[in-house]
Amino acid sequence: MNIRLQFALLATLALLACTDEHLPPLVASKLVITMPMAGSGMSAGYMVLTNNSDETITIDGFSSPQFAKVDLHETRIEDGIARMRPLNSIAIEAGDSLVFEKGGKHLMLMGAKENLEHVTLHLHAGDTLLLTVNTQPGTN
Ligand SMILES: [Cu+2]
Structure with missing residues (x-):
């Protein structure tokens, strides 16, 4: 194999390494956790969850x-x-996105502990931790 062909092969492999199969399997975007309502300590959570894997992802706990x-x-x-x-x-579903929004699917976060500088959210499938995301609580 000559040098030029080897280089071409390496360049191809580098390109392949950047394709979709190397995206994280589960991605949360547009995450919004509202400030807890005064008195109730209750917040709502909205986001978009995207499944980049080729299998259905089931989330059964937050x-x-x-x-x-x-x-x-x-x-x-x-x-x-x-x-x-x-x-x-x-x-x-594989390759699909799910929207959490007002008037649809959403998270209810109850029993806020003290003042919230930031909120960490864990997504679970049984005993498996699928994803952890962080945000600052906002108004929405
Ligand atoms: Cu609710």
């Missing part, structure tokens, strides 16, 4: 060191009234 409990909710309109119901888990 937790935060800054909150006593984090629940997954879905708001649905039933008989013209918006009702929230808890969800045990969510599944994100």
